[in-house]
Structure formats: C-alpha cells, structure tokens
Amino acid sequence: MTITLWGRLSSGNVQKVVWALEELELPCEHVPLGGGFKGNDTPEYLAMNPNGLVPTLRDGNLTIWESHAIVRYLSAEYGSGLLFPMEARDRAVVDQWTDWTATTFQPAWIGLFWLKVRTPVAQQDATAIDKALAASIKCFRLLEARLAEAPYLGGNELSYADIVAGASLFRWSTMPIERPSLPHVEAWHSRLNERAAFRKAINVSYEELVGRLAF
Ligand SMILES: N[C@@H](CCC(=O)N[C@@H](CS)C(=O)NCC(=O)O)C(=O)O
Structure with missing residues (x-):
C-alpha cells in the first residue's frame, strides 16, 4: 500500500x-x-x-x-509494539503525555515560537513573550520531573508521546530565549538526537519562518 x-x-x-x-x-x-x-x-x-x-x-x-x-x-x-505499547495501562500513560502535548505543552511552546521567532522584531510584544516563556518553562519543568523517573515519557521505551513532545526540542533549544537548566530534558534531547529519524525530521532549519507571520 x-x-x-x-x-x-x-x-x-x-x-x-x-x-x-x-x-x-x-x-x-x-x-x-x-x-x-x-x-x-x-x-x-x-x-x-x-x-x-x-x-x-x-x-x-x-x-x-x-x-x-x-x-x-x-x-x-x-509498530508491532515499537512506539505503541500493547498493554492498555502502558498506552494510557503514553496517551496522557500525547494529549497533554496537544492541549497544553504545544500551545505554550508554539505560542512562544510565534511571538519570538515568527513575529518581526519591530512588532514583538515583550510582555506577551515573557508570559509565553513562563508558560513554556512550566511545561518543561513537568517534563523534567517525568524524565527524572524514566528515560522516555511512556517509561523505558520510545513511544509516540516522545515524538509529539520531542518535536519541540530543536526549536526550543535554538530560539533566542533564556532557558533554565533542565538536565533530564537535556539528556532526553541527547538520547533522541542519537536517532537518525529524529535528526532527519526535527533538526530542520526554520530560517524561512523567521520574521514571517504569513506566506
Ligand atoms: N492540530 C493540527 C494543526 C495543524 C497546523 O496548524 N498546521 C500548520 C503548520 S504547523 C499549517 O498547516 N499552517 C498553514 C500552512 O503551513 O500553510 C495538527 O496537529 O495537525
């Protein structure tokens, strides 16, 4: 097919x-x-x-x-088990982080990306940026606590939760912002960066998006 x-x-x-x-x-x-x-x-x-x-x-x-x-x-x-836990109880944890990414984490970090990267510098709103940065850091601290317990969001294995949340990491780590030190998030990023699939899909230049609110 x-x-x-x-x-x-x-x-x-x-x-x-x-x-x-x-x-x-x-x-x-x-x-x-x-x-x-x-x-x-x-x-x-x-x-x-x-x-x-x-x-x-x-x-x-x-x-x-x-x-x-x-x-x-x-x-x-x-996946036949790869990326997709076969047990409903394990999958519930993966879905928890996947849905949290859709509803809470991604709106925070993408919101920041729009305010700080996509908005032309002359139009940027410092107060809105600070608010979006604080919301993003709050989410990254939740990830930090989870990743202190386990190498991946679902536990010991890579899952689709790592994909949807980890898609943030290139932009988060390269945006011109002040990031707190989050050792477990950084270790997770390094672990994901060892994967050719991550590097190919995620480490992609966003130059064409800088200062560009619309096409
Ligand atoms: N919730 C949707 C959001 C899709 C979305 O917002 N896509 C953006 C790009 S990230 C888009 O299509 N923007 C218009 C464009 O690229 O022309 C999803 O996760 O697929």
Whole structure:
C-alpha cells in the first residue's frame, strides 16, 4: 500500500509524522504543501483535509489529518509494539503525555515560537513573550520531573508521546530565549538526537519562518 504525506517539512506538525515514518522505516511519497508551496486551499486538498492545514496522510483508502492521530495510527498499524505499547495501562500513560502535548505543552511552546521567532522584531510584544516563556518553562519543568523517573515519557521505551513532545526540542533549544537548566530534558534531547529519524525530521532549519507571520 502506498503512503502519501502532504505538508511542508518546516512545519512542526509535519515533522512529527516524518519522524514516525522514519522510525518505522515506512516508504512514503511526500508532497510539499502549505506555506510557500501553497496548495492547501484547493477544493481537492480541502476534500481530504477540511481544515486546509498540514499534515494530511493517505494510506491506501484511509485519509487522515491531525498530526497526533496520524502518528498514533502509524504506530498502531505498523509498530508491532515499537512506539505503541500493547498493554492498555502502558498506552494510557503514553496517551496522557500525547494529549497533554496537544492541549497544553504545544500551545505554550508554539505560542512562544510565534511571538519570538515568527513575529518581526519591530512588532514583538515583550510582555506577551515573557508570559509565553513562563508558560513554556512550566511545561518543561513537568517534563523534567517525568524524565527524572524514566528515560522516555511512556517509561523505558520510545513511544509516540516522545515524538509529539520531542518535536519541540530543536526549536526550543535554538530560539533566542533564556532557558533554565533542565538536565533530564537535556539528556532526553541527547538520547533522541542519537536517532537518525529524529535528526532527519526535527533538526530542520526554520530560517524561512523567521520574521514571517504569513506566506
Ligand atoms: N492540530 C493540527 C494543526 C495543524 C497546523 O496548524 N498546521 C500548520 C503548520 S504547523 C499549517 O498547516 N499552517 C498553514 C500552512 O503551513 O500553510 C495538527 O496537529 O495537525
């Protein structure tokens, strides 16, 4: 079955899917779309993803959007235990961190990225940046406490929770901000950075996004 992924590789949400595909060694046809590539407002694309956002994935006759749903699907369908714990109790912990990333962690760090990186310097709002930085640090401290207990968010094995949360790490560690020292988060980052799949998907330049609120 052919897997197709639509989305620009500079999108953090697309990067999660690329990372999962690489971990699972799944061949994929990639269609750059969104951002400068445009194409996400055509009737054909909106028929697949009514949000007009990226990523979208097609696997045979299944078309799916929402990065976390895609990563979870690929892990369940192709992981055979890799990335996807087979026990419901273990999976509950993975889903906890995955859903927390969607609802709390990602809005915080992406919010900061928009305020500090995507907004042109002359338009930046220092108070909003401080608030977003504080919200991000609060989340990273939660990760620090979890990673003091276990090498990965789900426990001893890499899972899709590490993919969705770890997609933040390149941008977080390179944004021009003051970061607190978080040794367990840094050790987790180093552990993930040893993986070719992480380096390929996540360590991607965001130069085209600097000072650019829209395409
Ligand atoms: N909740 C969605 C968010 C998708 C999203 O916001 N995608 C952004 C890129 S990260 C997008 O499509 N922006 C428009 C564009 O790139 O043209 C997901 O996780 O897939």
